[in-house]
Amino acid sequence: MADPALTFTERGIYCPAGDFFIDPWRPVDRALITHGHADHARPGHRRYLATEGAAPVIRHRLGEIALDTIRYGEVRRIGSADVSFHPAGHIPGSAQIRVEVSGEVWVVSGDYKRVDDGLSEPFEPLRCHAFITECTFGLPVFRWPEEAEVRAELNAWWAANAAAGRASILGAYSLGKAQRLLRMLDPDIGPILTHGAVEATNEVLRAQGYDLPDTLHVTPDLKGKDHPGALVIAPPSALAQPWGRRFGAASTAFASGWMRLRGVRRRRAADRGFVVSDHVDWPDLMRTIRETDAEKIFVTHGYTDIFARHLTSEGWDAQVVPTEFGSDEDDSEALAEATS
Amino acid sequence: MKAFADLFTAVDQTTKTTAKTKALADYFKNADDADKLWTIALFSGRRPKRAVNTTQLREWAAERASLPLWLVEESYPIVGDLAETIALILPPAEQHSDEPLSFWINALRALHDVDIDTRKQRILDAWNRQDDTERFLFNKLITGGFRIGVSRKLMTRALAQATGQDEAVLAHRLMGGWKPETTSYHALIEAEDAAADQSRPYPFYLAYQLDDPPESLGDPKDWLAEWKWDGIRGQLLIRGSDHHVWSRGEELMTDRFPELARARDFLADGTVIDAEIVAWDAEAEQPMPFNTLQQRIGRKTVPKKLLKEAPVILLAYDLLEHAGRDMRDTPLQERRATLENLAENLPKDAPIRPSPRIAFDSWDSLASQRATARDFRAEGVMLKRLDSPYLSGRKKGDWWKWKLDPLTIDAVMIYAQQGHGRRANLFTDFTFAVWQGNDLVPFTKAYSGLTDEEFNRITHWVRRNTQQRFGPVRQVTPKHVFEIAFEGIHASPRHKSGVALRFPRMSRWRHDKQVQDANTLDDLKQLLDAYG
Numbered sequence A: 001m002a003d004p005a006l007t008f009t010e011r012g013i014y015c016p017a018g019d020f021f022i023d024p025w026r027p028v029d030r031a032l033i034t035h036g037h038a039d040h041a042r043p044g045h046r047r048y049l050a051t052e053g054a055a056p057v058i059r060h061r062l063g064e065i066a067l068d069t070i071r072y073g074e075v076r077r078i079g080s081a082d083v084s085f086h087p088a089g090h091i092p093g094s095a096q097i098r099v100e101v102s103g104e105v106w107v108v109s110g111d112y113k114r115v116d117d118g119l120s121e122p123f124e125p126l127r128c129h130a131f132i133t134e135c136t137f138g139l140p141v142f143r144w145p146e147e148a149e150v151r152a153e154l155n156a157w158w159a160a161n162a163a164a165g166r167a168s169i170l171g172a173y174s175l176g177k178a179q180r181l182l183r184m185l186d187p188d189i190g191p192i193l194t195h196g197a198v199e200a201t202n203e204v205l206r207a208q209g210y211d212l213p214d215t216l217h218v219t220p221d222l223k224g225k226d227h228p229g230a231l232v233i234a235p236p237s238a239l240a241q242p243w244g245r246r247f248g249a250a251s252t253a254f255a256s257g258w259m260r261l262r263g264v265r266r267r268r269a270a271d272r273g274f275v276v277s278d279h280v281d282w283p284d285l286m287r288t289i290r291e292t293d294a295e296k297i298f299v300t301h302g303y304t305d306i307f308a309r310h311l312t313s314e315g316w317d318a319q320v321v322p323t324e325f326g327s328d329e330d331d332s333e334a335l336a337e338a339t340s
Numbered sequence B: 001m002k003a004f005a006d007l008f009t010a011v012d013q014t015t016k017t018t019a020k021t022k023a024l025a026d027y028f029k030n031a032d033d034a035d036k037l038w039t040i041a042l043f044s045g046r047r048p049k050r051a052v053n054t055t056q057l058r059e060w061a062a063e064r065a066s067l068p069l070w071l072v073e074e075s076y077p078i079v080g081d082l083a084e085t086i087a088l089i090l091p092p093a094e095q096h097s098d099e100p101l102s103f104w105i106n107a108l109r110a111l112h113d114v115d116i117d118t119r120k121q122r123i124l125d126a127w128n129r130q131d132d133t134e135r136f137l138f139n140k141l142i143t144g145g146f147r148i149g150v151s152r153k154l155m156t157r158a159l160a161q162a163t164g165q166d167e168a169v170l171a172h173r174l175m176g177g178w179k180p181e182t183t184s185y186h187a188l189i190e191a192e193d194a195a196a197d198q199s200r201p202y203p204f205y206l207a208y209q210l211d212d213p214p215e216s217l218g219d220p221k222d223w224l225a226e227w228k229w230d231g232i233r234g235q236l237l238i239r240g241s242d243h244h245v246w247s248r249g250e251e252l253m254t255d256r257f258p259e260l261a262r263a264r265d266f267l268a269d270g271t272v273i274d275a276e277i278v279a280w281d282a283e284a285e286q287p288m289p290f291n292t293l294q295q296r297i298g299r300k301t302v303p304k305k306l307l308k309e310a311p312v313i314l315l316a317y318d319l320l321e322h323a324g325r326d327m328r329d330t331p332l333q334e335r336r337a338t339l340e341n342l343a344e345n346l347p348k349d350a351p352i353r354p355s356p357r358i359a360f361d362s363w364d365s366l367a368s369q370r371a372t373a374r375d376f377r378a379e380g381v382m383l384k385r386l387d388s389p390y391l392s393g394r395k396k397g398d399w400w401k402w403k404l405d406p407l408t409i410d411a412v413m414i415y416a417q418q419g420h421g422r423r424a425n426l427f428t429d430f431t432f433a434v435w436q437g438n439d440l441v442p443f444t445k446a447y448s449g450l451t452d453e454e455f456n457r458i459t460h461w462v463r464r465n466t467q468q469r470f471g472p473v474r475q476v477t478p479k480h481v482f483e484i485a486f487e488g489i490h491a492s493p494r495h496k497s498g499v500a501l502r503f504p505r506m507s508r509w510r511h512d513k514q515v516q517d518a519n520t521l522d523d524l525k526q527l528l529d530a531y532g
């Protein structure tokens, strides 16, 4: 039997035929990057390859790096492997990476979701022999509500706060989640203000041509009372800090998949929790795995043991990506969703 | 059930007591009597008699969701609540109808009259007509444990706001053994003669922990000091030549402690006593360890042998009713004197004796006596202002508990497990070990005491320092030392270390200590000898 197209090493997922790594967590010579989140795009590699859509954010975050870009669907030969990147629907520019070696096809999902958020390039189902999938929310209790339903709740919360003379402060991860929320908001309700970390990402994405509503950057001299009825988007960590005090009376909320669980919602001690995730929920996870037609499934991130056991009982050859290889490292945006 | 679900959502998404009270008061103003009665019942720990068990619920939900049962059961500890787990895994409802709370409660009560297949069919139908929140609440009605951050006190206050009645009067009305199935909102809350219930206890007065130095309380002469016993707080009622024993959680415990029946021989009708139930060592004239009393808790019938090995008595703190008169507004000084008078005439083997006063003339003298509390098998000292009335609920000012500092030991974390519910995605449950030669011997688990920020940091670390997995449990590199605080220690042959701790928690993350600085098993054994 031939060697597998991809293997798991101490540095991350490795392709022997092409001598490259995918989202490695230790410095390597050549890294293929699914998207710009910190747990996928790390500093210190000699050469990077990412989609054109993901590149600006990666440059913005990692500075001067040797970064080559590729279009979605473009096939590139690296060593004796054929490599292509396909939309993952997770955040703008995010990709699944397809690797074909001697007719054997592997797909690394990166982070992904199936809901069309109107901003990220919609997920493209791929057929493969082996599928390496995230399962951050790989439990049947995670089922996301309809996007329209959440949008209505979100805007109703904002409108009610505005009517009562309160600011609305919404905690969301600055790359991806924040922009998705921006697209869900109804700008007729009031002004939209952004924390510096969010605004910096907005600028990068706007320059790429992504369509985002107008926002006002919260600078140190900005006064809350000059912007009545405002909605403020900030990284979750900023909500716990004095940063938010300038807005006076305010209602706080988090937007995250974890808000599906009452216990987590309560721990966050925000006034509201909106169930909005950039990861697949249970039904979409199962659907995606079926659609790949893969026999071998490798699971990583999240409730991997339970999920792999379920896949095995349903007839797949499923394995947890071995933890000593570090793939169980915290998915920082998921953890940020959860804890920061 | 939309109004009730909205009430739940409003209460659940705020931590502000005023907002909760307002939401509840608004609900009480608008709901119909049947819904009000059941809402009061639910928030005071009552629920309809269970017609299906949780095993059936899980099986039916798994079947409806086309999931294997084990997967539902694996999800449950992560969510932390069975009612919620089931509400979340079920597919969305196909139709929605807004029936009042009492409709669903009556539907549950009616299940008792039908066979199991019909019960299942009705539960599945109900799930198919409810949204996620309604389903969660409906499941909670079945499983019980209806805790949503509304204390009885808060509920009583809201009810007082909505009805214009006095809060203390309402609190008393809501005490005792009433059942929503056999009373009405009118009889419970509005009717003139609601005080007739002979078995109704008074609301308990609860103390806050004294965090400031006792000097802040002023002149020691104004205060009564007594031991804070480590038993079960209870109220003994002797009325109509009958007796009742209530726990602080308003559980009727009369049959659980049959030896207290003899109190009727010594105390007159119309007597109510606030006391601590303790297992009593008659020879040593002091309580037995809490561990001994524990064997009596939860037993509805008591075997003779246990009655002999762990006999209970009441250590009386206070006299709430005397000769049929409510004494609660009389100053403690007088209540106490009357109580001691009554007790003076009791024979030595009576199952009741006054909790002794601790004599002290300065705060320093009291502090040094408090330090000996463990010798008396007490948890610390209670301080009560001599001229205070007997209030209801937890109130600051007149009563304080001044507990001993906990025992502590420095231990090494060796296993970690993810939490559930509130902390589903963090590592929060740890196993700790002490040294025995070159080995680390596990001796306790602990899962509380750290801040969320510390849990985040340790979670991050655990993920990177896992050596081995045993299902959900991870063995981690021995590296971090924690101070474990606990209230008591006793010998336990079931544990490898030979000891078990009471209320262990992480009191400090000892960043300043290396693994080798942690305590030893011998240190633990010394604590066992001293305090076990």
Ligand SMILES: [Zn+2]
Residues within 6 Å of the ligand: A035, A037, A090, A111, A333
């Ligand atoms: Zn990501």
Ligand SMILES: [Zn+2]
Residues within 6 Å of the ligand: A037, A039, A040, A111, A331, A332, A333, A334
């Ligand atoms: Zn990720």
